[in-house]
Amino acid sequence: MDRVIDKISKINIFSNFTKGELLKIFDNIPYSVKEYSKGTLIRNSGERVEEFMILVNGEVITEMIDFNGKSLEIERVKAPDILASALLFAKENYLPVDVIAATNVILIYIEKKYLIKSFKENSDFLLSFLEDVGEKFNYVTEKLRITSFHTIREKITMYLLNLYNKQNKPKEITIPLTMDELASLFGVARPSLSRVISEMQKEGLFEKKGDKVILNNLKKPI
Amino acid sequence: MDRVIDKISKINIFSNFTKGELLKIFDNIPYSVKEYSKGTLIRNSGERVEEFMILVNGEVITEMIDFNGKSLEIERVKAPDILASALLFAKENYLPVDVIAATNVILIYIEKKYLIKSFKENSDFLLSFLEDVGEKFNYVTEKLRITSFHTIREKITMYLLNLYNKQNKPKEITIPLTMDELASLFGVARPSLSRVISEMQKEGLFEKKGDKVILNNLKKPI
Numbered sequence: 001m002d003r004v005i006d007k008i009s010k011i012n013i014f015s016n017f018t019k020g021e022l023l024k025i026f027d028n029i030p031y032s033v034k035e036y037s038k039g040t041l042i043r044n045s046g047e048r049v050e051e052f053m054i055l056v057n058g059e060v061i062t063e064m065i066d067f068n069g070k071s072l073e074i075e076r077v078k079a080p081d082i083l084a085s086a087l088l089f090a091k092e093n094y095l096p097v098d099v100i101a102a103t104n105v106i107l108i109y110i111e112k113k114y115l116i117k118s119f120k121e122n123s124d125f126l127l128s129f130l131e132d133v134g135e136k137f138n139y140v141t142e143k144l145r146i147t148s149f150h151t152i153r154e155k156i157t158m159y160l161l162n163l164y165n166k167q168n169k170p171k172e173i174t175i176p177l178t179m180d181e182l183a184s185l186f187g188v189a190r191p192s193l194s195r196v197i198s199e200m201q202k203e204g205l206f207e208k209k210g211d212k213v214i215l216n217n218l219k220k221p222i
Numbered sequence: 223m224d225r226v227i228d229k230i231s232k233i234n235i236f237s238n239f240t241k242g243e244l245l246k247i248f249d250n251i252p253y254s255v256k257e258y259s260k261g262t263l264i265r266n267s268g269e270r271v272e273e274f275m276i277l278v279n280g281e282v283i284t285e286m287i288d289f290n291g292k293s294l295e296i297e298r299v300k301a302p303d304i305l306a307s308a309l310l311f312a313k314e315n316y317l318p319v320d321v322i323a324a325t326n327v328i329l330i331y332i333e334k335k336y337l338i339k340s341f342k343e344n345s346d347f348l349l350s351f352l353e354d355v356g357e358k359f360n361y362v363t364e365k366l367r368i369t370s371f372h373t374i375r376e377k378i379t380m381y382l383l384n385l386y387n388k389q390n391k392p393k394e395i396t397i398p399l400t401m402d403e404l405a406s407l408f409g410v411a412r413p414s415l416s417r418v419i420s421e422m423q424k425e426g427l428f429e430k431k432g433d434k435v436i437l438n439n440l441k442k443p444i
Contacts, residue, residue: 134308
């Protein structure tokens with residue numbers, strides 16, 4: 001365990017803990033470590049997710065099989081990260097994808113019942129798990145909300161409006177995301193995003209200085 | 223408590239419990255009940271969410287204030303339901319909306335620390351909470367995935383493809399949602415959805431009988 005603990009500590013759920021605390025959590029929890037060589041089918045779609053899966057080394061691809069029998073890549077996940085954590089506690093916990101090792105891979109598995117037991121023994125671990133789920137949920141919800149606006153200009157304005165309300169309607173809003181993260185949240189290319197932000201600044205709607213946005217005359221454009 | 227327990231038991235998180243079990247949970251947890259008359263501002267945007275909020279009676283509206291100072295309705299929530307549960311455990315737990323009583327309203331508040339304490343004492347309650355969060359997350363993720371496809375025909379196909387993979391690639395897929403729920407998931411009007419489903423059936427792509435879809439010759443249209 002000792003040799004992977006540094007990697008695990010980079011995962012959001014575990015990032016609040018010291019190395020010593022993490023070793024203590026894993027000392028009190030039964031887990032198994034499995035290695036897969038590149039190209040191995042790790043999990044089949046249709047299987048139930050009954051274990052907490054920590055990807056500690058390598059990269060996996062998730063794929064669906066389309067109606068012609070062809071593979072369709074859905075997502076790539078790089079270590080260190082958690083796999084399918086939202087499915088673990090859902091009633092309908094069937095995996096919609098095949099999980100394939102894109103490189104040599106090491107996974108740690110923890111059975112659901114032992115994870116629950118660990119949550120009961122360690123409130124901080126439970127809180128950290130709930131915090132992670134909450135943040136992922138909020139991210140996806142925000143992304144869905146922004147997706148419903150079609151132009152980049154609308155997306156920017158509605159994103160700023162959300163922050164404006166969260167931050168108690170200040171004249172100067174703080175943007176917690178980098179430009180790359182913003183582009184990813186909006187589902188647009190970064191150069192397109194930069195171009196529209198420049199245009200909106202030239203029109204005097206707002207002024208962006210680093211992570212601050214000073215609102216001048218931003219009217220809701222929809 | 224006794225008079226509201228029937229309502230609470232209709233909320234997903236509490237629906238796995240008998241009335242007796244729910245009374246026991248609430249006997250061991252400090253909570254407060256507050257009543258608001260129609261039109262009251264219950265919560266301000268910018269406030270931190272530190273309590274679990276159960277809407278037991280009435281209806282609330284959530285609103286943002288736009289850059290012109292005008293209110294913008296975001297959502298209506300009817301009792302019985304949970305409010306802002308994903309924010310409760312997020313680090314950035316600032317409310318992005320004002321919460322206003324659309325009718326006379328009764329809310330039950332439970333402080334976060336007491337909820338955690340109750341989770342530790344009662345694994346079933348914790349599991350039920352995690353299950354609810356997991357299911358909401360999966361719904362939003364699925365909705366976001368489907369939103370990325372533009373035509374209704376594509377949305378239907380990609381939705382069926384997901385079920386096809388989850389259900390172990392059978393010839394006959396079971397649809398777990400009603401037509402209204404499907405329309406809501408796809409973000410389209412129900413009559414439009416019905417029309418496209420009819421068209422696709424006429425073309426011989428699949429056959430829909432109640433909640434079953436028999437795949438004939440459904441090629442991925444993208």
